Amino acid sequence: MTPALIGIDWGTTHRRAYLLDARGHLLAEASDAQGMLACQGRFRPALDSLLQEWPEAGADVPVLMSGMVGAATGWQEARYLDAGTPLVQLAQQLVAVRDAPPGRRWAIVPGYCIRDAGGRVDVMRGEETQLLGALTLGHGDGWYVLPGTHSKWVRVDGGRVSALRTYMTGELFALLTQHGTLASVAGGAAPDALEAFAQGLTAAGGAALSHALFTCRARVVSGDMPALHARSYLSGLLIGAEWCDALRAPEPLRHVSLIGSAQLANSYAVAAKHHGCDVTVLDPREIYLAALNALGNPSR
């Protein structure tokens, strides 16, 4: 029951913190909106205030942080790893925080920068820790999909990241429904409309997304679709665009592992079924805790 490790998934808008004992059991957890943006550069006081919530964790308890906290615009840049570094070697790649108080072991997990055969580049921070957790729990090679503000499609081969594609799915959905001309048709609350979602999935592949998005408006103002269905249709278009890309690959897509909140995982599972693909849904919290144990106790 003695606190032995603190892990913080410190993203752009939120952070989630976990306190573990030496056997890897969860003692406490906390989450707040003190993400990278809200911290405005003051990460040290933001961490201190979090640690004060857990006085039972002494100064010798190491703190592991993953996510945007390690970006150039975060607390301290943790340089990207490349595809050559296996995920299971992340524990050997931790970057010590320079302005940690003497004797404190505060470290940041670096992200990955992956180039495809054509030299095209993509990056991730935070998702590498989730992937390590999945591998730690015995999930193996294959496609992992981490839906969210920036959805990540990650191919793991031989424990290494062999492909990475980021989609601005969640961010575009938020921008389009909160601002701009789609807000008037797709803004506000509306119940899930499965049929409209499926129509969006189907429509996603036919043309450039910037056109498909407008059809959300065109279908409403022409009377082809009730405005109440616009959000689900828009969601289908954006999620569908990811799947259309994945299905364009030469090898058939038969299975993906989904790491995301229940609601998002459900939408992606519907999309998977729509395209004849099997899914395994992994719980992001459980996976993160497994990763923390692997990082905090690499020898175990």
Add this chain to the structure above:
Amino acid sequence: MTPALIGIDWGTTHRRAYLLDARGHLLAEASDAQGMLACQGRFRPALDSLLQEWPEAGADVPVLMSGMVGAATGWQEARYLDAGTPLVQLAQQLVAVRDAPPGRRWAIVPGYCIRDAGGRVDVMRGEETQLLGALTLGHGDGWYVLPGTHSKWVRVDGGRVSALRTYMTGELFALLTQHGTLASVAGGAAPDALEAFAQGLTAAGGAALSHALFTCRARVVSGDMPALHARSYLSGLLIGAEWCDALRAPEPLRHVSLIGSAQLANSYAVAAKHHGCDVTVLDPREIYLAALNALGNPSR
């Protein structure tokens, strides 16, 4: 020199008004930010205040309005025409404004709602008037591109609209550079970077746009592209997505007529050249005035 016709291109965010004499010569013009959104439903006082600027135009001078003023969310809905109505018959399709003062001839030009062979729908309001102007000036069948907040690709065959696709190019550019996570790399002013624009044009076709957009960020944070080039690259991605769609059609794209501001027309002309396509650039003001004459004096 006697005022004979007022035309107003009344869009979502702006309106441009023109006062013509009986021979179609321009007597005066005005523009302001009293678009549909700013009017907040009070179109009648917004028109009155504009007419007060031109006391020389008596109550008998007809007013023709095109654009979002005729939307369901505008002043008065002017129902969409379908592909069966030739553009040159627009003068016979004008919709009288119900709450015009007695004796005043205020009318709205209806837009078009076009369905493709697969039943997919798209709509335009305002662009039909520009197209009528182009036809009036002797430009014939072919592809017309009207870049802007919502870029329109319109195919005219036999004087009828045979295809229509809208792209949210300008709106997405504005949303992404003003809000969200691309603002930090592509926000703010930056000089045009032609090479980065061309790289965006090339990258547009390789994957879903929601992924391509993220590469704008990935290329900056990985050091592959200076942040100063991000806006041009983003512009190339969004404009390039339109061209990739157009080039996917079975018949080769050899020529388009561009109707847009000089700056936008220039970007699209670069994209056209990139894809081996010829362009004719048409001046939107000149074309609109030609359309006004055709609508106001259909017999001439």
